[in-house]
């Protein structure tokens with residue numbers, strides 16, 4: 001075989017290999033649309049910080065239950081999922097001047113260290129007017145992708161959960177200091193009777209988690 005023929009053959013083999021690789025890649029993404037994406041699920045509050053409360057019901061516990069469910073739905077779509085906490089703890093240190101600030105600072109450091117593609121911060125809302133209800137999304141303008149993700153998720157909440165709430169901005173410490181794309185999700189109001197009933201139900205936690213996961217898939221498909 002001449003050198004030229006060998007070269008041609010190697011080139012054809014290279015093309016076949018490339019085609020097969022691209023095919024496998026496309027197939028994986030079709031079945032696991034979040035394959036390889038590093039996502040942080042951040043259950044708000046924890047430990048000494050209960051967040052909002054209604055009687056004995058604490059926001060930190062609802063956040064954790066929702067976050068653990070969301071972890072599962074994201075894993076099922078192929079994502080690599082990290083949790084800022086997976087038990088009832090806060091991330092502050094006794095050396096922190098402000099415990100709350102220390103807790104939030106460590107969450108930001110986690111996102112950076114793991115080179116996260118996205119964070120989803122899970123919280124429950126609270127209002128003195130107990131008729132206020134529904135899921136909503138808040139974002140900070142530090143990353144232009146935040147508004148795009150927020151819009152996708154808020155639209156889904158309006159359509160699939162019939163939420164009457166709108167996309168908002170937040171300037172809270174953690175969100176204005178996090179350059180990794182992400183949003184704050186207030187899943188509903190602990191102060192509203194209907195939301196409170198739903199938010200404690202496993203089936204509703206799964207419903208919200210599926211909706212968030214669907215939104216995240218759309219977000220990455222168009223990035």
Ligand SMILES: [Zn+2]
Pocket residue numbers: 044045051052059123124
């Ligand atoms: Zn909260």
